Amino acid sequence: TISVPVVVIVHGNQKIHALSTIIWDNAFSEVKRIPFNVPTEVKLGELAEVLSRQFYEHTRRHLSEDNMHFLAEKISGHEVDKQNFFNIMVPWTKFSKDLLPEQNFTFWDWFYNILQLTREHLAELWADGLIIGFLTRQSAEMLLMTKAPGTFLLRFSDTQLGGISVAYRNVNNKVECLVPFVSNDLKIRKLADRLNDFNQFVQLFPEIPKDTAFSKYYTKIENQASNGYVFTQLKNCIPSETDKELGNYENINNIMNDTTLGTSFSEIGSMTNMSFDTNMSTSYESWNHRNPNE
Known part of the structure; x- marks a missing residue:
């Protein structure tokens, strides 16, 4: 009697590879076999059908x-005909052992982490068809350039696991892409x-107003806690060039040396009976360029 596949591991970091062995064995081995x-x-x-079943079991879609055509090209490492890719043979090593081109992880590592991310944080959005997911960055750019500014889409990262x-x-x-959100990010804020x-995001590709697509998933905000404190909330933003400049110490130094300000530090001191170092800008510059080992 042959049992269902069993893999013995000695460390948790072997779990993903063990699962790939079990899935491959379950899906493709014959019942009556050596x-x-x-x-x-x-x-x-x-193989694509097996991966599709895995997604359905965890996300209901x-x-x-x-x-599946995208995954076929991903695992094969080159373009494949959309009409005939089903009959192309793929070896076990391509599925679970060989590293993807220019990456330090395998196809299964990449796919499994996407599956886990979707199951834990994105299942409802995926089931509602709001995530395209399996799309190259180049393809995303081509699609978005046919739409109005403010159009966005969601895709799984090719380079960031999960x-x-x-x-x-x-x-x-x-067309720009945000740094990918991973599981730890979505635990903090969905x-x-x-x-x-x-x-900046107005409509989901192709032309679905953002609130129409996502409003039922927004978290309701409470204005005040029961103990009288006002809630605070973390929010995302895309920094503008002005925002980036505000964090630049060189701009502070330029302001300190700006002779067009009209009122000097010594004049401010005389008006407020406070003592200011009139060489403050020089002192700041010296500090700004100090030896980092001091």
């Missing part, structure tokens, strides 16, 4: 044909609330 005799390669279409990014067309008609924070 023990441990498992196919070394399978058809891409069959299958992968679309476009999603990350989801927002791509949007800004007022300068340029994705719908983060999207609500950004005034």
Whole structure:
């Protein structure tokens, strides 16, 4: 009698690889077989169907044909014909052992972390069809450039394990992508609330008003706590160039040396009976360029 697959691990960091072994064995091994005799390669279409079932079990929505075609290109490492990719053979090593091009993780590492992120934080948004998800950055840019400024979409990151990014067309008609949100970010503030924070995001691709798509997922805000304190709230924003400049010490130094201010520090001191160092700007400059080892 052959049991269901069992993998023994000695550390938690082996869990993901063990799961890939179990999924492959369950999906593709024959019932009547020699023990441990498992196919070394399978058809891409069959593997895509297995991954789609995994998504459905955790999120109640299958992968679309476009999603599966994207995964086929991801795992194969090159473009594949959308009509015929189902019959292309993919080896076990491509699924779980070989690193993806220019990355330090495997296809299964990447897919599993997306599955976990979606299950824990994005299941409702995914089930409602609000997340395109499986889309390259280049494809996202092409789609958004056909729409009005303020249009955005949600895609899974290619480079950040378990990350989801927002791509949007800004007022300068340029497509930009936010740094991906990962599980720890969404534990602090969920994705719908983060999207609500950004005034730059007007409509979800293709043309769904943001509030129409996400308002039922927004967290209701209470104005005051029962003990009389007023609640505070974390909010996301995209810093403007002006905001970035405000954090630049060089600007402070320029202000200190600005001779057009009209009133000197010594004059302020005489008006307020306070003593100021008239060489303050020089002192600041010396401090600003001090030896970091001091």
